[in-house]
Amino acid sequence: MEKAFEFLKTNKEVAFATAEDGKPKIRVFQIMRQEKNILYFVTAPGKEIYRQLQKNPNIEVLAMRGNISVRIAGQAVFDVDDKTAREIYAANPVLPRLYRAYTDLAYFRLPAVSLDYYDLTPDPPLQEHYDYEQK
Numbered sequence: 001m002e003k004a005f006e007f008l009k010t011n012k013e014v015a016f017a018t019a020e021d022g023k024p025k026i027r028v029f030q031i032m033r034q035e036k037n038i039l040y041f042v043t044a045p046g047k048e049i050y051r052q053l054q055k056n057p058n059i060e061v062l063a064m065r066g067n068i069s070v071r072i073a074g075q076a077v078f079d080v081d082d083k084t085a086r087e088i089y090a091a092n093p094v095l096p097r098l099y100r101a102y103t104d105l106a107y108f109r110l111p112a113v114s115l116d117y118y119d120l121t122p123d124p125p126l127q128e129h130y131d132y133e134q135k
Helices: 002-010 048-055 082-091 094-098
Strands: 013-020 023-030 033-035 038-043 058-065 068-075 106-119 126-131
Touching (some): 002 068, 013 048, 038 048, 038 082, 082 106
Antiparallel strands (some): 038 106, 068 106, 106 126
């Protein structure tokens, strides 16, 4: 679903949903990198979200602008290689302002398991659903 991932390249702020004790937790996160159907994110190991993802890695993200929205579900995977972590840290000017070193952060990826693309512009509105095989 290329148009959904193209949309995310220019709409990097997403509502990011996790769960804790069976209750939803939502916050705004920024997509730090994107490769095909994989989104990359960063958090600090001392944050609540890090603990939540360690306990339950299931995630859902939602981006919306105008009449278009993209929702992606999957699981957080904390196996981002050192080179990618360094590149993400260097490419985002906010991270060095908040954290002294790239190693102060936890990098994770979200391989899309399912994706929903909605465009309310056409009549009838466009709704597309995709499921991805995980490797």
